[in-house]
Amino acid sequence: MASGKEIRSKILSVQNTRKITKAMEMVAASKMRKAQDRMKAARPYGDKIRRIAANLSHANSEYKHPFLTKQDKVTNAGLIVVTTDKGLCGGLNTNVLRLAFGRIKELDAAGVSKVSVACIGNKGLGFMQRLGANVVSKITGLGDTPHLEKLIGPVKVLLDAFSAGELDVVYIAYTRFVNTMKQEPVLEQLLPLSGEQLQDDQAHSWDYLYEPDSKVVIDELLVRYVEALVYQSVAENMASEQSARMVAMKAASDNAATVIKDLQLVYNKTRQAAITKELAEIVGGAAAV
Amino acid sequence: MAMTIHVDVVSAEESIFSGLAEFVVLPGEAGELGILPGHMPLMTRIKAGTVRLKLPSQENEELFFVAGGMLEVQPNRITVLADTAIRGKDLDEAKALDAKKKAEEAMATRSSELDYVRAQAELAEAIAQLSAIQKLRKRSH
Numbered sequence: 001m002a003s004g005k006e007i008r009s010k011i012l013s014v015q016n017t018r019k020i021t022k023a024m025e026m027v028a029a030s031k032m033r034k035a036q037d038r039m040k041a042a043r044p045y046g047d048k049i050r051r052i053a054a055n056l057s058h059a060n061s062e063y064k065h066p067f068l069t070k071q072d073k074v075t076n077a078g079l080i081v082v083t084t085d086k087g088l089c090g091g092l093n094t095n096v097l098r099l100a101f102g103r104i105k106e107l108d109a110a111g112v113s114k115v116s117v118a119c120i121g122n123k124g125l126g127f128m129q130r131l132g133a134n135v136v137s138k139i140t141g142l143g144d145t146p147h148l149e150k151l152i153g154p155v156k157v158l159l160d161a162f163s164a165g166e167l168d169v170v171y172i173a174y175t176r177f178v179n180t181m182k183q184e185p186v187l188e189q190l191l192p193l194s195g196e197q198l199q200d201d202q203a204h205s206w207d208y209l210y211e212p213d214s215k216v217v218i219d220e221l222l223v224r225y226v227e228a229l230v231y232q233s234v235a236e237n238m239a240s241e242q243s244a245r246m247v248a249m250k251a252a253s254d255n256a257a258t259v260i261k262d263l264q265l266v267y268n269k270t271r272q273a274a275i276t277k278e279l280a281e282i283v284g285g286a287a288a289v
Numbered sequence: 290m291a292m293t294i295h296v297d298v299v300s301a302e303e304s305i306f307s308g309l310a311e312f313v314v315l316p317g318e319a320g321e322l323g324i325l326p327g328h329m330p331l332m333t334r335i336k337a338g339t340v341r342l343k344l345p346s347q348e349n350e351e352l353f354f355v356a357g358g359m360l361e362v363q364p365n366r367i368t369v370l371a372d373t374a375i376r377g378k379d380l381d382e383a384k385a386l387d388a389k390k391k392a393e394e395a396m397a398t399r400s401s402e403l404d405y406v407r408a409q410a411e412l413a414e415a416i417a418q419l420s421a422i423q424k425l426r427k428r429s430h
Contacts, residue, residue, distance in 0.1 A: 041302060048297055097412065101408055221359055
């Protein structure tokens with residue numbers, strides 16, 4: 001059995017760990033509230049632009065944007081992987097990366113010659129690098145607030161490639177925020193825009209007035225639409241990150257408490273055993289005199 | 290009562306205004322646009338400038354600054370998609386190039402082939418760790 005001093009120092013170190021995890025839990029809890037607010041704040045824009053894009057897809061414009069035309073054969077694919085920058089948030093990144101990895105493998109098996117990856121977040125980048133995937137763009141260090149401005153560049157690389165016909169399909173993998181206890185990894189098709197994302201309620205035939213012309217306006221609108229979808233994904237991912245971290249850190253603090261309890265028990269037992277032994281020695285010594 | 294039209298002004302990061310207005314003035318690309326209820330469907334870009342809303346039963350006009358964006362008009366609804374970022378073809382291009390360059394730098398050290406076996410091992414390890422932690426947690430309670 002370890003000596004009393006050893007156990008005591010062990011208890012101290014676990015206590016220090018618990019302090020840290022406790023603090024991280026509280027930080028994550030307060031950030032989570034804000035991240036959720038931001039996620040909700042981003043929803044109206046997503047809803048509005050979805051409705052406009054739906055109207056647009058039903059308006060009888062003579063111009064059909066490449067984002068709306070489906071390719072029959074997929075030979076090149078793009079993938080946007082949204083992960084966190086920092087770890088210590090449970091299985092969040094592992095789950096989303098597993099999903100992304102599964103899709104890359106599927107595509108590979110289906111005869112897709114090249115998968116271009118855009119990484120948002122450090123963890124995904126690290127994984128894709130080790131995997132040896134073809135990373136075409138990346139953005140890391142987003143901080144706690146998602147800014148559309150930072151996302152434009154990395155997304156544009158894939159959008160441009162898609163417009164140029166270098167990619168036939170683009171997917172996005174991120175973690176959807178369900179509630180504080182539940183986040184689920186999802187992988188969705190981003191491009192070409194599928195019909196189900198663009199529901200419409202009007203049946204009769206009509207068209208917009210476009211200023212300056214339909215091509216320019218539709219191009220810009222659809223780019224914004226895709227960016228809004230990506231932004232929403234990033235916002236959801238950040239809310240998920242904070243909740244997952246909070247839950248993970250709470251579990252860690254609880255575990256630390258159990259460990260401390262067990263160690264304390266062992267420490268008390270050793271101490272008592274030492275005292276008993278000493279007493280027995282004294283009594284034995286006195287009897288011998 | 291004067292006729293009103295529903296107006297939404299939203300940016301990607303927040304909802305700026307949502308409600309009824311009698312008259313809306315926007316900085317359209319081809320010049321100032323004044324829109325009254327019942328306007329025909331219109332879609333255009335807007336420039337950086339102020340959006341002015343005349344609200345019903347209110348003397349003063351409501352003013353918002355937008356850094357550009359898109360405008361959609363339906364007969365009974367106006368939607369302004371405001372940009373949060375200052376956009377421009379060159380600016381966007383520079384951002385894309387920057388993202389590309391960073392990725393290339395990061396990829397300089399990569400191995401050439403997709404290393405499936407290694408990735409799978411890595412994922413399996415992480416998942417095993419997680420399930421082990423979960424089991425441990427269950428046992429300790």
